[in-house]
Amino acid sequence: MAYSDKVLDHYTHPRNVGSFDKSSSEVGTGLVGAPECGDVMKLQIKVNPATSVIEDAKFKTFGCGSAIASSSLATEWVKGKTVEEALAIKNTDIVRELSLPPVKIHCSVLAEDAIRAAIGDWKKKQASVEKPEQVEAKA
Amino acid sequence: MSTTSETGVKLPIYMDNHATTPMDPRVLEEMLPYFTQKFGNSASRNHSFGWEAEQGVEQARERIAKLVGATAKEIIFTSGATESDNLALKGVAEMYKEKGNHIITAVTEHKAILDTCKRLEKYGYRVTYLPVKGDGLVDLEDLKRAIDDKTILVSIMFANNEIGVIQPVEQIGAICRERGVLFHSDATQAVGKVPVDVNQQKIDLMSISAHKMYGPKGVGALYVRRKNPRVQISAMIDGGGHERGMRSGTLAVPNIVGLGKACELAMQEMPEESKRLAALRDRLRGRIEKELDEVYVNGTMEHRLPGNLNMSFAYVEGESLLMGISDIAVSSGSACTSATLEPSYVLKALGTGDDLAHSSIRFGLGRFNTEAEVDYVAAKMAEVVKRLRELSPLYEMAKEGIDLKKVSWAATPEH
Numbered sequence: 001m002a003y004s005d006k007v008l009d010h011y012t013h014p015r016n017v018g019s020f021d022k023s024s025s026e027v028g029t030g031l032v033g034a035p036e037c038g039d040v041m042k043l044q045i046k047v048n049p050a051t052s053v054i055e056d057a058k059f060k061t062f063g064c065g066s067a068i069a070s071s072s073l074a075t076e077w078v079k080g081k082t083v084e085e086a087l088a089i090k091n092t093d094i095v096r097e098l099s100l101p102p103v104k105i106h107c108s109v110l111a112e113d114a115i116r117a118a119i120g121d122w123k124k125k126q127a128s129v130e131k132p133e134q135v136e137a138k139a
Numbered sequence: 140m141s142t143t144s145e146t147g148v149k150l151p152i153y154m155d156n157h158a159t160t161p162m163d164p165r166v167l168e169e170m171l172p173y174f175t176q177k178f179g180n181s182a183s184r185n186h187s188f189g190w191e192a193e194q195g196v197e198q199a200r201e202r203i204a205k206l207v208g209a210t211a212k213e214i215i216f217t218s219g220a221t222e223s224d225n226l227a228l229k230g231v232a233e234m235y236k237e238k239g240n241h242i243i244t245a246v247t248e249h250k251a252i253l254d255t256c257k258r259l260e261k262y263g264y265r266v267t268y269l270p271v272k273g274d275g276l277v278d279l280e281d282l283k284r285a286i287d288d289k290t291i292l293v294s295i296m297f298a299n300n301e302i303g304v305i306q307p308v309e310q311i312g313a314i315c316r317e318r319g320v321l322f323h324s325d326a327t328q329a330v331g332k333v334p335v336d337v338n339q340q341k342i343d344l345m346s347i348s349a350h351k352m353y354g355p356k357g358v359g360a361l362y363v364r365r366k367n368p369r370v371q372i373s374a375m376i377d378g379g380g381h382e383r384g385m386r387s388g389t390l391a392v393p394n395i396v397g398l399g400k401a402c403e404l405a406m407q408e409m410p411e412e413s414k415r416l417a418a419l420r421d422r423l424r425g426r427i428e429k430e431l432d433e434v435y436v437n438g439t440m441e442h443r444l445p446g447n448l449n450m451s452f453a454y455v456e457g458e459s460l461l462m463g464i465s466d467i468a469v470s471s472g473s474a475c476t477s478a479t480l481e482p483s484y485v486l487k488a489l490g491t492g493d494d495l496a497h498s499s500i501r502f503g504l505g506r507f508n509t510e511a512e513v514d515y516v517a518a519k520m521a522e523v524v525k526r527l528r529e530l531s532p533l534y535e536m537a538k539e540g541i542d543l544k545k546v547s548w549a550a551t552p553e554h
Binding site for chain 2 (some may be wrong): 061
């Protein structure tokens with residue numbers, strides 16, 4: 001099985017590996033997949049509470065080269081986007097960018113899930129730490 | 140394509156000798172005359188071209204028989220162990236169907252056995268798949284209990300291709316002999332590597348493959364016992380009655396000559412070679428274990444092929460490992476490396492968790508591997524595992540003291 005150059009690149013030089021403090025209110029954490037499936041992705045975003053822009057992102061992945069590449073790419077793509085813009089990222093975009101073969105498409109789906117999970121987590125945190133200014137900004 | 144490492148090791152390194160082996164140059168040399176000079180059909184009885192081809196075949200037959208303690212008449216040539224497995228199971232099932240319809244095998248068998256059994260089940264045969272213990276061995280009490288008055292065949296592989304574990308064939312043979320049941324063993328990984336004796340081990344049928352012992356691909360053999368008891372099988376391929384009516388078709392003379400030579404070499408080299416390979420394997424294991432924690436050997440070390448090492452590297456997935464050691468050829472039990480996205484069923488049968496099955500690597504050392512290669516591989520493995528553990532959320536969680544078995548994993552998140 002030959003890997004695409006982009007997958008190899010992300011694998012050899014993964015972007016944004018690491019972790020944020022899970023408990024921080026600025027951080028959203030998405031943990032998707034399961035060890036029994038051979039794929040677990042943790043994707044974290046650090047969001048500017050005033051602008052809802054994702055200022056930083058980090059990931060860690062247990063999975064094949066395509067899974068690592070998909071999640072690495074995901075962190076690259078979400079950085080600089082607003083939370084709503086990031087939700088628009090589709091797994092098919094990842095497939096295209098990395099030239100994933102059919103048997104690896106599920107890796108891109110998991111990466112998309114990881115983005116959504118991280119955003120979902122962040123949103124949940126915002127809802128429970130509601131401040132008056134934020135309520136106005138959202139409305 | 141090939142380069143050299145800093146330590147002078149030629150890359151890429153081949154350490155996947157359970158998948159296939161390079162041909163020994165001496166085998167190739169033995170085969171060559173039979174392509175363009177001694178090219179006759181060994182069944183041509185009336186001229187010298189046929190006779191010299193036949194001579195090559197019969198010499199090969201003798202060599203194979205000698206390696207396994209059989210007589211030449213008991214060796215049937217096939218296209219490989221898969222065909223031999225098919226022929227043994229289907230041939231016995233058909234021939235002995237008046238006697239019974241029950242076959243016993245094990246869950247860790249090669250697909251050539253398991254898929255054949257599935258087909259026989261469709262034809263109305265009953266198959267019992269014995270489980271294995273955590274060490275990979277069949278429980279002899281399970282076997283004894285499973286045999287009933289309709290059992291016609293027990294098929295248990297001599298040595299497993301994934302974990303290298305060697306079954307207690309001699310005891311299995313004794314049990315089968317006592318109960319009047321035929322014993323077939325898929326000895327693809329064992330012949331030429333460990334001592335095999337069909338009489339001592341009371342084996343009635345046995346599958347052999349050339350390309351697992353430095354011979355050519357596309358040829359194998361089936362040992363079929365002629366005495367005590369006399370075994371008969373229905374042919375699966377008809378057309379002229381070659382190989383005592385058991386397998387028709389013009390013999391692949393050069394390939395057969397190659398198989399014979401490979402067996403002769405194996406017989407000569409086995410005592411030395413098995414010691415050397417076991418030492419290399421233990422060296423590989425030792426160096427890896429020195430550098431890394433949370434690595435586990437799959438299957439018992441006590442009854443194992445000398446060149447096999449199958450290890451799981453916790454928190455790191457197998458295919459990503461293989462990608463990192465791109466100049467080393469080994470294989471993995473991870474789902475991601477299989478065409479069907481299923482993790483290794485052999486590791487599963489051992490009770491290894493799926494996560495560790497996904498983290499497994501199979502090293503298969505062979506005749507042409509060197510100590511320098513072993514050292515390179517061990518160092519590379521340690522380097523890549525450490526790097527991937529830095530990327531691994533599971534390793535992070537484990538270091539935080541989280542019990543991964545207690546985590547409820549969300550395969551899909553809530554939005």
